[in-house]
Amino acid sequence: MSLEIARAMRDIPPARWGVPLGVGLARSLREGGHPAESRALLEHLTADGEHAPPGLMIERALGNLRDGPPQAALPLLASLAQSPETAYEARYYLGEALFFSGFADSARTDYDSLARQAPGAAHADAALDRLYLIEDARPREALQPYARASYERWRGNPRAAATIADSLFRVLPRGALWARSAILLSELDQDLGLYREALAPLYAVADSLPADRLAPLARKRVGDLYRGPLKDPVKALHAYEECLARYPRSWLSPEVRRIVEELRRTRTM
Numbered sequence: 001m002s003l004e005i006a007r008a009m010r011d012i013p014p015a016r017w018g019v020p021l022g023v024g025l026a027r028s029l030r031e032g033g034h035p036a037e038s039r040a041l042l043e044h045l046t047a048d049g050e051h052a053p054p055g056l057m058i059e060r061a062l063g064n065l066r067d068g069p070p071q072a073a074l075p076l077l078a079s080l081a082q083s084p085e086t087a088y089e090a091r092y093y094l095g096e097a098l099f100f101s102g103f104a105d106s107a108r109t110d111y112d113s114l115a116r117q118a119p120g121a122a123h124a125d126a127a128l129d130r131l132y133l134i135e136d137a138r139p140r141e142a143l144q145p146y147a148r149a150s151y152e153r154w155r156g157n158p159r160a161a162a163t164i165a166d167s168l169f170r171v172l173p174r175g176a177l178w179a180r181s182a183i184l185l186s187e188l189d190q191d192l193g194l195y196r197e198a199l200a201p202l203y204a205v206a207d208s209l210p211a212d213r214l215a216p217l218a219r220k221r222v223g224d225l226y227r228g229p230l231k232d233p234v235k236a237l238h239a240y241e242e243c244l245a246r247y248p249r250s251w252l253s254p255e256v257r258r259i260v261e262e263l264r265r266t267r268t269m
Helices: 002-008 019-031 035-045 054-067 070-080 087-100 104-117 124-136 140-154 158-171 176-191 199-208 215-227 233-246 253-268
Strands: none
Touching: 054 070, 054 087, 070 087, 087 104, 087 124, 087 140, 104 124, 104 140, 124 140, 124 176, 140 158, 140 176, 158 176, 176 199, 176 215, 199 215, 215 233, 215 253, 233 253
């Protein structure tokens, strides 16, 4: 649909589009696997270059990031991060571009700034999660291939990302970064529609590292898979009950408890 809209509106002067429509359509095209069309639309809408509306300049930078290599997006994102109109969003994506490029220590500065500046705001939780990842990553040299897998997933290449994540899952020692790789691999299997294959990395985390902070998440996601695409409410209920029994004070417990009650009601109806 986004492609048809873009084609239908290509002859309309940029001034009549409106920034929200232009940004939304360009982003939809990029995320929908039409980077060339997104790029052409941005060229049409940002004819004034650096004087184009800030939202469109952010999307232009994200187009550069998607096209790769990720280093190519750094200059524009760094510039946008200095402008009050675009600083917050640009700083997050600058951190992502640095992380994807293998400059985790530099990315840490931007993530830390976002997490401290606006806790609870858009991107703040993601920035905080990246901080935990960078700080916990062992061995350090494995962080770069993990970042590459994250980048390939972000730019819409789940198969390439899954190949890297699977390699990390198989060779890393069982610690924090291994658990992260397992969770990522499970997510990528789901992206590819491999729902049963997505269970194995989750069970591995839950069983091998029961004290890790990702273990409750792994058990909950097992339940989510059985409850959702695998359509097995009995196994889903068992997985959720196991999660509650092992981690009654987890931050996930309120949501898991609500799902358990719902599944139990459904069984008695």
